[in-house]
Amino acid sequence: MITLLAWIGLVMGGELTDVRLFSGAGHARLLLIHTGEPTNIRTRSVPSIAGSDARGIVLLGDVSADGIDNRTLNEGGLLNLSITAVNNEAQVTVTMESARTVRAVTLSPGVILVDLIEEGRGEDPTLPSAEQLRGWLEGVSFAPQQVTTPRGYKLVVVDAGHGGWDHGAVGTTGTREADIALQLAHRVAIGLEAELGVEVLMTREDDTFIPLRERAAIANQAGADLFLSIHANAAPGPAAWGIETYSMDTASDGGAARVARRENVLARENGESEDALLIGKLLSDGTNRLSRELAIEIQDNVVSRLGEVYGAAVIRDLGAKTALFYVLVSTRMPAILFEASFVSNPEDEKKLRSPHFQQAEADAIVESVGRWLERQE
Ligand SMILES: [Zn+2]
Known part of the structure; x- marks a missing residue:
């Protein structure tokens, strides 16, 4: 799932860059992720009048919202999300089955937490708490690099x-990225152990929530040799499809740091700027080169192997790309992020659900990792 953010420190005003929804029973939490400092944050609750839907509205002053598309929610009593820019103000509107109170607070720098609570109900305790959400958004501290003792085997996270x-x-048919990612990750893990004889550590083995910082920390603490992050892609419309692989980009773009906020990414911790995160990784040029080599190897191999099986016309190569993803920036070993195909495209979604397709992707990834490891012997 893609969310890209151009981070330019000197821009006046801010931009709404992503909206995340967590819906529960009579209670939903939205995260409004933004750059800059919104002024005059206001909320409004509009009841259903004459057949119109009830609405919860949040207004953010000095914030633009060009990059965010409207969405159908149809989840937990919420209907649609729309984002409009009026004058110098972003208006986030959620239409709902019944009226709710609307509350907005700053959760952390760059993130506003909005609660929509059905009248006469309390908060849903099964939704993530503010503290859990902060943990989810925050980054990893850059402790001094650990000295890893040589092992007789390779460890892949x-x-x-x-x-x-x-x-x-x-x-569109309800396929969840988290489920596809887990199924594919299991196949990759099994293949790595069976075919390459490497040790594998999975950041999660089941349908569990693991914060991003913990994922990177697991790999860092274990002194892993390689970090493979497995995802399925998504775009606002059904048109986008294909396979892509990411490694980290350290190239400075005309002096302006570009931070890609993808997935649920926020490269910002209390008092720790994007710069600090970047410096942490920029020190390791060799790691970045190796990551890039592996991303290219995996992308080319997956596309060509799947092309042989399914026909080149139904496998689309979006290329090996670079971006600053949280898990890639925060890990201290070569790291890549694989986007298996788009759940938001009906044909891609069918492929992603296919065990055969998943296995073909996993086999190609394992083969590529094997070649990449061999080159380093
Ligand atoms: Zn993802």
Whole structure:
């Protein structure tokens, strides 16, 4: 699932860059992720009048909202999300089956937490708490690099994206990115152990929520040799499809740091700027080169192997790309992020659900990792 953010420190005003929804019983939480400092944050609750839907509205001053598309929610009593820009103000509107109180507070720098609570009900305790959400958004501290003792084997961390209440992108027939990621990650893990004889550590083995910082920390603490993050892709419309693989980009774009906020990514911790995160990783040029090599190897191999099986016309190569993803920036070993195909495209979604397709992707990834490891012997 893609969310990209151009982070330009000197821009006046801010931009709404992503909206995340967690819905429960009579209670939903929205995260409004933004740059800059919104002014004059206001909320409004509009009851259903003359057949119109009830609405919860949040207004953010000095914030633009060009990058966010309207969405159908149809979840937990919520109907649609629309985002409009009026004058210098972003208006986030959620239409709902019945009126709710609307509350908005700053959760952490760059994130506003909105609660929509059905009248006469309390908060749903099964929804993530503010503290859990903060943990989910925050980054990893850059402790001094650990000295790893040489091992007689390679250790690969396989990271299935999302999980638990973070179900990632959802396809048109209800396919959850978190489920596809886990199935594919299991296949990759099994293949790595069986074919390459490497040790594998999975960041999650079931449908559990694991914060991003913990995923990176698991790999860092274990002194892993490689970090493979497995995801399925999504776009606002059904048109986008294909396979892509990411490694981290350290290239400075004309002096302006570009931070890609993808998946549920926020590269910002209390008092720790994106710069600090970047510096942490920029120190390791060799790691970045190796990551890039592996991303290319995996992308080319997956596309060509799947093309042989399914026909080149139904496998689309979106290429090996670079971006600053949280898990890639925060891990201290070569790391790639694989986007298996788009759950938001009906044909891709069918493929992603196919055990045969998943296995073909997993086999190609394992083969590529094997070649990549061999080159380093
Ligand atoms: Zn994802």
